[in-house]
Structure formats: C-alpha cells, structure tokens
Amino acid sequence: MEQAGPRSAHGSAGAGTPDIRTEAVRVPAQPQAADVDRERHAAPGGTGVRGEHTHSEAPIPRPRAESARPVVQRASVRGQILDALRAALVAGELAPGEVYSAPVLGERFGVSATPVREAMQQLALEGAVEVVPNRGFRVVERGTRELAELAEIRALIEVPVMLRLARTVPAARWAELRPLADATVRAASLGCRATYAESDRAFHRAVLALAGNSQLVRIADDLHRRAQWPLVGGPATRGRADLVADAAEHTALLEALAAQDLPVVQSLVREHFAGA
Incomplete structure (x- = not known):
C-alpha cells in the first residue's frame, strides 16, 4: 500500500518527503480560561485529553480536491468526523509520528473539539493513534514488518474461506459482485x-x-483497514497505475472463483494481500 513519509515532531518533512500541496489550516488562538473550563466540563465525565497545546503544532493540510468530504452536518457529527479522519489517515494527510490536537482538527472540519476528541479516542482504540497527555494524539508509526504480519494474518483467515466459497458458491452469485469490482477500478482510475x-x-x-x-x-475488515494505514519512511502515494493494477486483481479473482480454479484463487489472494 501507499505510505506516508516521516515528519519531525514539529511537522517539518524529512528529506525526500513528497509535498502534499494542500492549503494549511491556521492555528487558532488559545481559548480564554472560561472557554477552557466550559470545554473541560462539556466532555463526558469531565475527563479525557485536555489543554492540548496548539502553538507549536504543525499545520494540518486540507483534503485534496478529489477526496474532499461534504460539509459536516449536525446529525451524527462524531461518525462523520471519524470517517473524515480515517480518510485523512489513509491519504497520508495525517503523518506517522506527528501529533495533532483536537482544537486544530476541529477548526479544520468546522466543529468543536469535543466530537473530534471522541473520534480520535475511537482511532486510539483501533490502534491508529495514541494519546499524548496535554497535547493531543500522535499517529502511530508503523513499519513494513507490521504490514507483512497483517498480510500473513489476512491470508491465514481469508484464503481457506475463499477456497471453500469457490467450491460451493454458484457462478451466478459471483457475477452479482462484478459491479463492486468495477467500482474499485473506477475509484483507482x-x-x-x-x-x-x-x-x-x-x-x-x-x-x-x-x-x-x-x-x-x-x-477481516478491521485487519484490512489497518493494512491501509501509511508507513514510516514509505512513499506518500502509490501511482494511479498501481491502484488500477491492484483493482484489476478483484476482477481476476471473481473469474477464478466462478471457474472454481482453486490454485489461481489461492495465488491471487496471497499476492493481492502482499501487494496491498
């Protein structure tokens, strides 16, 4: 998968790190004491990460035009923020090793710090970020070894299942999934x-x-999501051709499943995971 390059603690890109080329969000002024007190008591139970410092934090790039999200609505704000943060993480806009505070991220999405903090806590439970007391959340730094381990686990779980499905599922059912495979090709393009x-x-x-x-x-979906997170020291993005080639494997897999070609199914799934 595509990986984001490392950054220093102050947000400066390391040597050779691609430029994201997006507009940075300005750092908001520090809140008054009364505002801080209200924010503290507004959180569930009056606990959680508070007092994140924003004066030394790296600016947060806005999403690229092609991946821009709709303006956040009132309904299910936390869920929308969680989706937006996950997309920013996968896109490499939240860099491994970098610390981000809820107030600055809240300004980016036009909401208060509270739903951002709640969404980041969920990402912490998933292992994508870790809490940094009085500062915010640091994106977890991951290496190629972890990615290889995830690929191995996914193969151990999914290969036997797909081989069983290849023997038992009628070809017509696989044809019904063709629109989803085509959707991955369009997204890759x-x-x-x-x-x-x-x-x-x-x-x-x-x-x-x-x-x-x-x-x-x-x-399996949780493992798949974790395999999509950026790696330390890796390229910021994969080329469009790489994505299209990856998507084409979905079509090939459906054809092998429909033909009950078990050796090809096994080979495609393992190679697909290894190159994800």
Whole structure:
C-alpha cells in the first residue's frame, strides 16, 4: 500500500518527503480560561485529553480536491468526523509520528473539539493513534514488518474461506459482485487513495459475507483497514497505475472463483494481500 513519509515532531518533512500541496489550516488562538473550563466540563465525565497545546503544532493540510468530504452536518457529527479522519489517515494527510490536537482538527472540519476528541479516542482504540497527555494524539508509526504480519494474518483467515466459497458458491452469485469490482477500478482510475480504500474494503466484505459469518467479516475488515494505514519512511502515494493494477486483481479473482480454479484463487489472494 501507499505510505506516508516521516515528519519531525514539529511537522517539518524529512528529506525526500513528497509535498502534499494542500492549503494549511491556521492555528487558532488559545481559548480564554472560561472557554477552557466550559470545554473541560462539556466532555463526558469531565475527563479525557485536555489543554492540548496548539502553538507549536504543525499545520494540518486540507483534503485534496478529489477526496474532499461534504460539509459536516449536525446529525451524527462524531461518525462523520471519524470517517473524515480515517480518510485523512489513509491519504497520508495525517503523518506517522506527528501529533495533532483536537482544537486544530476541529477548526479544520468546522466543529468543536469535543466530537473530534471522541473520534480520535475511537482511532486510539483501533490502534491508529495514541494519546499524548496535554497535547493531543500522535499517529502511530508503523513499519513494513507490521504490514507483512497483517498480510500473513489476512491470508491465514481469508484464503481457506475463499477456497471453500469457490467450491460451493454458484457462478451466478459471483457475477452479482462484478459491479463492486468495477467500482474499485473506477475509484483507482481517480488516483484518490482514500476513495479506493473504501471501495476495496467494500468488495472484500461482500466476498466474505457469502460465508455467512458476520464475525469473520468484522475481523477481516478491521485487519484490512489497518493494512491501509501509511508507513514510516514509505512513499506518500502509490501511482494511479498501481491502484488500477491492484483493482484489476478483484476482477481476476471473481473469474477464478466462478471457474472454481482453486490454485489461481489461492495465488491471487496471497499476492493481492502482499501487494496491498
């Protein structure tokens, strides 16, 4: 998968790091004491990460035009912010090792710090970020070893399932999933990493759902999401051609599944995971 390059603690890009080329959000002025007190008591239970310092924090780039999200609505604000943060993480706009505060991220999305903090806490539970007391949240730094381990685990879980499905699912059912495979090709042609990541997971969820095991789908999707996070020291993005080639493997997999070609199914799935 595509990876984002490392940054220093103050947000300066390391040597050779691609320029994101997006507009930075200005750092808001520090709130007054009364505002801080209101924010502290507004959080559930009066606890959580508070007093994040923003004066030395790196500016946050706005999403690229092709991956821009709609303006956040009142309904399900936390869920929308969580989706937006996940997209920014996958796109490399939240760099590994960098610390981000809820107030600055809130300004980026036009909401208060509270729903951002709640969404970041969920990302912390997922292992994408870690809490930095009195500062905010640091994006976890991951290396190629972790990515290889995730690929191995995914193969151990999904290969046997897909081989069983290849033997039992009628060809007509695989044909019904062709629109999802085509959607990944269209997303890849846009060159937008976040959009492709969503369509990629949707395709794999649909395939595994035919096994009739919701727990399997949930676990596999979590592993898949983690495999899409950026790596330290890796390239900021994969080229459009790489994404299109990755998406083409979905079509090839459907054809192998429909033909009950078990050796090809096994080979395609393992190679797909290794190159994700």
